[in-house]
Amino acid sequence: MAKITAIFWDVGGVLLSNAWDRAQRQRALERFQLDEAEFDDRHDMLVSSFERGKISLQEYLERTVFYRPRPFTQQEFTDFMFSLSQPNAGTLEIARSLARSCQYLMATINNESTELNLYRIRTCGLREIFSVFVSSCFVGLRKPEEGIYRLALEITQRPPEECCFVDDRALNLDAASALGMRVIRMQNAAQLRQDLQKLGVGA
Numbered sequence: 001m002a003k004i005t006a007i008f009w010d011v012g013g014v015l016l017s018n019a020w021d022r023a024q025r026q027r028a029l030e031r032f033q034l035d036e037a038e039f040d041d042r043h044d045m046l047v048s049s050f051e052r053g054k055i056s057l058q059e060y061l062e063r064t065v066f067y068r069p070r071p072f073t074q075q076e077f078t079d080f081m082f083s084l085s086q087p088n089a090g091t092l093e094i095a096r097s098l099a100r101s102c103q104y105l106m107a108t109i110n111n112e113s114t115e116l117n118l119y120r121i122r123t124c125g126l127r128e129i130f131s132v133f134v135s136s137c138f139v140g141l142r143k144p145e146e147g148i149y150r151l152a153l154e155i156t157q158r159p160p161e162e163c164c165f166v167d168d169r170a171l172n173l174d175a176a177s178a179l180g181m182r183v184i185r186m187q188n189a190a191q192l193r194q195d196l197q198k199l200g201v202g203a
Contacts, residue, residue, distance in 0.1 A: 002162050005103075020112075042063060052136055061074055082116070085123070099128070107130055109167075109176075111136040117135045163181045164183070
């Protein structure tokens with residue numbers, strides 16, 4: 001078995017809470033008393049462009065929320081969106097420890113819109129851990145498309161058998177596994193640490 005030299009990490013659901021997934025959107029709908037069916041129809045039509053970096057957060061909100069007058073401002077809504085992002089302390093500590101060991105290339109592969117991704121990278125100190133960010137908003141590809149995993153391998157120039165990809169969703173792991181990457185489905189920090197150790201990965 002080849003030695004792992006690179007570890008690719010999902011962000012939302014692994015390192016941090018999800019950025020703008022179903023649970024976060026539901027909290028915003030309740031907080032601002034928006035019609036769920038109406039919002040979901042508009043979100044579903046725009047989410048691909050939003051996460052591929054084709055439209056800005058402002059344009060997304062203008063077309064999903066502020067297409068009619070609201071009793072709250074776009075800034076209030078944006079601040080609430082950002083406030084939903086919280087670190088997963090246990091997983092982040094594992095990643096920091098591995099980064100400090102200088103034994104592995106540390107990178108992310110994640111689906112996030114530009115403004116939320118940049119906010120989360122900055123406020124959660126991810127630049128201190130990761131040297132490469134293969135984010136959907138930067139590369140125009142989304143998981144589970146094979147192209148985003150292939151691009152990550154090409155950017156980092158690592159053979160797939162030397163790479164491990166960590167995600168919390170089985171569907172997102174399938175294409176990575178098919179390319180020859182080792183994969184771990186993250187459920188909690190203790191399980192993640194054990195599964196990394198099984199692959200010979202440790203700080």
